[in-house]
Amino acid sequence: MLSTGDVEGGLRKLEALLRVIKYPGYVDYNGLSKGDPSAFLPIVSFALTSSSPPFAEQLMAAGLELTGKTDLHFTDTLYKVLRDIFNYKPILTRQQFLQWGFSHRKISFICDIINLILQKHSQLKKPRVKCPRSHRDDRGETHPALTDTGTLHDPQPCQPSVSSYSSSPMFDPSKEDLEDRLQRITKINTTRKREDYLEWPEYFMAVAFLSAQRSKDPSSQVGACIVNQENKIVGIGYNGMPNGCDDDLLPWSRSADNQLDTKYPYVCHAELNAIMNKNSADVKGCTMYVALFPCNECAKLIIQAGLKEVVYLSDKYHDTPQMAASRRLLSMAGIMYRQFKPKRTEIVIDFNSINYPGMLNCATK
Numbered sequence: 001m002l003s004t005g006d007v008e009g010g011l012r013k014l015e016a017l018l019r020v021i022k023y024p025g026y027v028d029y030n031g032l033s034k035g036d037p038s039a040f041l042p043i044v045s046f047a048l049t050s051s052s053p054p055f056a057e058q059l060m061a062a063g064l065e066l067t068g069k070t071d072l073h074f075t076d077t078l079y080k081v082l083r084d085i086f087n088y089k090p091i092l093t094r095q096q097f098l099q100w101g102f103s104h105r106k107i108s109f110i111c112d113i114i115n116l117i118l119q120k121h122s123q124l125k126k127p128r129v130k131c132p133r134s135h136r137d138d139r140g141e142t143h144p145a146l147t148d149t150g151t152l153h154d155p156q157p158c159q160p161s162v163s164s165y166s167s168s169p170m171f172d173p174s175k176e177d178l179e180d181r182l183q184r185i186t187k188i189n190t191t192r193k194r195e196d197y198l199e200w201p202e203y204f205m206a207v208a209f210l211s212a213q214r215s216k217d218p219s220s221q222v223g224a225c226i227v228n229q230e231n232k233i234v235g236i237g238y239n240g241m242p243n244g245c246d247d248d249l250l251p252w253s254r255s256a257d258n259q260l261d262t263k264y265p266y267v268c269h270a271e272l273n274a275i276m277n278k279n280s281a282d283v284k285g286c287t288m289y290v291a292l293f294p295c296n297e298c299a300k301l302i303i304q305a306g307l308k309e310v311v312y313l314s315d316k317y318h319d320t321p322q323m324a325a326s327r328r329l330l331s332m333a334g335i336m337y338r339q340f341k342p343k344r345t346e347i348v349i350d351f352n353s354i355n356y357p358g359m360l361n362c363a364t365k
């Protein structure tokens with residue numbers, strides 16, 4: 001097991017690199033030291049998309065889009081960039097990177113990524129070329145131009161002038177012009193877009209929780225939401241009795257002397273219903289957002305349906321045999337699973353907010 005000193009030394013190296021690329025975001029050092037993937041992903045995203053404009057342009061030209069993706073799809077693209085652009089083999093698998101733990105390896109991994117981007121940035125810096133003026137005669141032939149003193153100025157081979165990027169690896173001179181333009185636009189129109197909108201993972205988990213409100217189970221209301229690689233919802237479900245079975249005639253108890261008098265032999269879980277309610281040909285390669293970690297029976301369905309990832313909020317039954325079996329099955333099948341870490345404790349749906357401009361900004365906490 002790695003010592004605390006290894007992690008602390010890695011964090012110091014990472015901190016120095018973040019200063020080099022001028023990382024503007026909050027750094028969750030506690031999460032980094034514990035291997036929390038949500039602490040690493042924003043840093044990687046900024047390094048790839050914002051720290052080096054020429055490198056970002058290269059990624060766009062190669063069709064490697066890294067914005068507007070779920071964590072899983074972002075990680076898939078990240079590993080493709082490392083393989084195709086840098087010929088770099090990560091020390092972690094995708095599943096390990098998106099799970100808790102492996103803190104020292106993850107810190108070293110992020111340091112390697114930033115160093116690779118810095119090297120690539122230096123390679124991509126292109127100097128601007130300034131050539132002497134010349135003129136063409138009536139026959140289209142080029143002749144040296146006259147200087148201010150009337151003497152001929154012989155054209156010399158074009159020499160590079162000051163580089164379009166300064167010696168500082170992260171400097172972009174066009175940024176100043178862009179900032180000036182943004183300031184002028186701001187003065188003309190002070191209305192800005194909302195900043196507290198729901199991000200994709202929050203939105204999908206919220207849909208799962210909203211779906212759970214349809215459940216008639218008096219003790220557990222669970223919802224599930226299946227999302228494809230384009231961030232489109234392809235299936236929603238919640239726990240309830242099978243179609244055609246009168247839920248007033250079936251038991252809802254959690255315990256009884258006879259197991260047939262409990263809900264467990266009859267209830268369909270949210271994961272099953274979400275898969276069965278799919279609005280696409282299949283759900284292969286999709287991600288499931290679900291309130292509770294799936295049981296072993298749902299794990300079988302998830303594997304057979306071809307899902308690629310499970311994002312859950314609660315794992316309160318972690319120590320039960322059913323959950324241990326579920327984790328074993330999902331790991332053997334190569335399906336990634338990770339816990340969702342919400343940025344807010346609740347999302348309020350206020351039907352009256354539509355009548356008052358700006359009220360949606362107060363709908364989350």
